[in-house]
Amino acid sequence: MSARAAPRALAAAPRSGAALAAGLGALVLTLFAASLVVGHAAIAPGAALAGLMGKGDPLYQMVMQDIRLPRALLAAMVGASLGLSGAAMQGYLRNPLAEPGLIGVSGAAALGAVIALQTGLAAAFALALPLMALVFACGAVGLILVLAGPRGASLTLILAGIAVSALAGALTSLLLNLSPNPYAASEIVFWMMGSVADRSMAHVALALPVMALGWALLATLGRGLSALTLGEDAAQAMGVSLGGLRLRLLVGTAAAVGAATAVAGAVGFVGLVVPHLLRRACGARPDRLLWASALGGAAMVLAADLAVRLILPERDLKLGVVMAIIGAPLFLHLIYKTRREIL
Amino acid sequence: MTLLTVENLTVRRGECPVVDGVSFRVEPGECVGLIGPNGAGKTTLMRAALGLLPHEGQSDLARLSARDRAARAAWLPQQREIAWPVEVETLVALGRLPHLPRGTALRAEDRFHVEAALTRMGLGAFRHRAATELSGGEQARVLIARALAQDTALLLADEPIAGLDPAAQIATLQTFRALAEEGRGVLTSLHDLSLAARFCTRLILLDQGRKVADGAPAEVLTEDRLAQVFHLRAKVHRTEHGPLFQPLDVLP
Numbered sequence: 001m002s003a004r005a006a007p008r009a010l011a012a013a014p015r016s017g018a019a020l021a022a023g024l025g026a027l028v029l030t031l032f033a034a035s036l037v038v039g040h041a042a043i044a045p046g047a048a049l050a051g052l053m054g055k056g057d058p059l060y061q062m063v064m065q066d067i068r069l070p071r072a073l074l075a076a077m078v079g080a081s082l083g084l085s086g087a088a089m090q091g092y093l094r095n096p097l098a099e100p101g102l103i104g105v106s107g108a109a110a111l112g113a114v115i116a117l118q119t120g121l122a123a124a125f126a127l128a129l130p131l132m133a134l135v136f137a138c139g140a141v142g143l144i145l146v147l148a149g150p151r152g153a154s155l156t157l158i159l160a161g162i163a164v165s166a167l168a169g170a171l172t173s174l175l176l177n178l179s180p181n182p183y184a185a186s187e188i189v190f191w192m193m194g195s196v197a198d199r200s201m202a203h204v205a206l207a208l209p210v211m212a213l214g215w216a217l218l219a220t221l222g223r224g225l226s227a228l229t230l231g232e233d234a235a236q237a238m239g240v241s242l243g244g245l246r247l248r249l250l251v252g253t254a255a256a257v258g259a260a261t262a263v264a265g266a267v268g269f270v271g272l273v274v275p276h277l278l279r280r281a282c283g284a285r286p287d288r289l290l291w292a293s294a295l296g297g298a299a300m301v302l303a304a305d306l307a308v309r310l311i312l313p314e315r316d317l318k319l320g321v322v323m324a325i326i327g328a329p330l331f332l333h334l335i336y337k338t339r340r341e342i343l
Numbered sequence: 344m345t346l347l348t349v350e351n352l353t354v355r356r357g358e359c360p361v362v363d364g365v366s367f368r369v370e371p372g373e374c375v376g377l378i379g380p381n382g383a384g385k386t387t388l389m390r391a392a393l394g395l396l397p398h399e400g401q402s403d404l405a406r407l408s409a410r411d412r413a414a415r416a417a418w419l420p421q422q423r424e425i426a427w428p429v430e431v432e433t434l435v436a437l438g439r440l441p442h443l444p445r446g447t448a449l450r451a452e453d454r455f456h457v458e459a460a461l462t463r464m465g466l467g468a469f470r471h472r473a474a475t476e477l478s479g480g481e482q483a484r485v486l487i488a489r490a491l492a493q494d495t496a497l498l499l500a501d502e503p504i505a506g507l508d509p510a511a512q513i514a515t516l517q518t519f520r521a522l523a524e525e526g527r528g529v530l531t532s533l534h535d536l537s538l539a540a541r542f543c544t545r546l547i548l549l550d551q552g553r554k555v556a557d558g559a560p561a562e563v564l565t566e567d568r569l570a571q572v573f574h575l576r577a578k579v580h581r582t583e584h585g586p587l588f589q590p591l592d593v594l595p
Contacts, residue, residue: 223445285429
């Protein structure tokens with residue numbers, strides 16, 4: 001992206017996406033395998049595989065199937081959802097600073113989760129928290145669609161998203177403020193830091209269908225987002241229905257990011273940073289960036305979750321915190337480069 | 344076959360008509376220049392004719408499905424937007440999107456049209472450059488190549504030569520004229536009346552949303568009309584290269 005430093009840099013981008021897909025795919029698989037092997041209990045890779053298949057030591061079976069597998073699966077799913085929606089959102093708004101949280105879905109999902117924690121629903125029924133989060137994410141998208149109107153411009157969408165985010169943030173703070181019980185408050189604060197630790201296959205089963213719906217919707221956007229490179233008017237004249245595109249983007253993002261927030265809490269920066277990191281490797285093509293960011297997001301969250309387990313394993317470091325610590329410097333780098341481009 | 348038939352087209356902004364009961368046709372072989380002062384409704388007319396704006400009256404393009412319309416007419420908006428630093432070749436290939444079945448890569452015929460468009464606009468040497476790194480004039484050529492790659496019978500262009508240097512302006516209009524000579528149709532809005540007179544086969548003059556003249560350039564561009572519509576006192580020099588306009592003064 002830095003035009004001056006490397007004027008011909010894009011020429012070096014791979015002609016076909018096959019090499020990129022293979023590279024990212026291998027990275028995700030490696031990190032996924034590492035995520036299954038690394039953990040509190042030292043289990044040899046062979047025993048880990050046997051445990052995963054339901055053979056050998058019953059304790060290993062339990063650790064692999066009920067603790068490590070859901071954790072690795074959720075990290076990959078959450079990362080893919082955030083990366084994919086980030087790439088879609090940036091493509092639609094034609095802005096590298098856009099991220100899925102912009103439309104208020106993650107804020108609203110967090111509010112739903114906090115209400116579930118605060119009211120004790122979460123304690124009464126294990127899946128109440130992710131379900132509440134999903135319901136609130138859907139509500140946020142509905143509200144945004146009403147606010148921005150069926151034919152609204154992308155600016156209206158951003159403004160509606162900021163309004164919904166601000167409202168959700170304010171209500172979350174209010175709940176914390178009014179919380180009668182300091183333990184509940186600290187539980188909420190820890191939940192909001194984001195984590196995929198101590199989740200079960202029930203979380204995977206709840207999130208996967210919703211995320212898959214979101215992925216399916218977002219995957220259809222490639223063509224429209226490519227056409228949008230030329231602006232809304234030209235894209236429309238090339239046969240792209242902007243209303244349909246926007247609806248699929250919003251519902252797809254709500255499903256993917258809503259489900260991700262519901263099971264893992266607020267994990268920031270993935271949707272912002274991953275498309276940025278992969279843009280050049282994709283030759284800046286918005287359609288290619290969609291699947292590349294899904295793979296890249298999965299790799300990034302898997303890596304961050306490994307880092308959580310390897311650095312200070314005894315202190316229960318939160319995924320969202322590590323992600324932000326990695327993400328913020330990358331974001332600063334992005335701003336620095338954008339500044340150079342404007343000059 | 345007539346390429347574009349617009350009948351009694353009206354576009355309102357609130358109550359006020361921006362385009363008011365305009366009718367015209369574009370036939371194959373015509374390069375039609377749409378002229379008129381700022382705010383005369385040139386852009387609005389073209390966007391409504393494409394069906395991108397709600398309108399009253401008829402336009403045969405607007406009645407088509409988005410996909411069929413894109414196969415019949417290419418649209419070059421005035422805003423030269425290139426959002427991402429994609430390669431020139433990739434950007435030009437976007438013109439093939441309306442023809443590509445969903446989920447397929449570029450086919451041989453698509454590559455043929457992309458190559459033809461790159462060659463025609465002299466962009467062969469730029470094909471692997473990032474489009475955003477090019478100069479304004481080069482970007483304009485890339486975007487025209489994108490529209491050419493769409494390979495449509497009709498091209499609508501909104502002020503395609505605004506902001507280009509004189510050579511690029513002439514080269515662009517020569518391309519449009521050549522497209523018309525191949526049997527395609529072109530409808531383009533222009534502000535440079537001398538160039539409009541030289542390169543268009545026909546001119547449509549708009550004033551306050553109404554069509555006030557439609558015909559051969561020499562018939563449409565008279566000193567009286569310039570005074571009436573453009574509030575301009577201008578001298579028309581009849582030269583061997585067509586009429587030349589020398590704007591002299593603004594009329595009250």
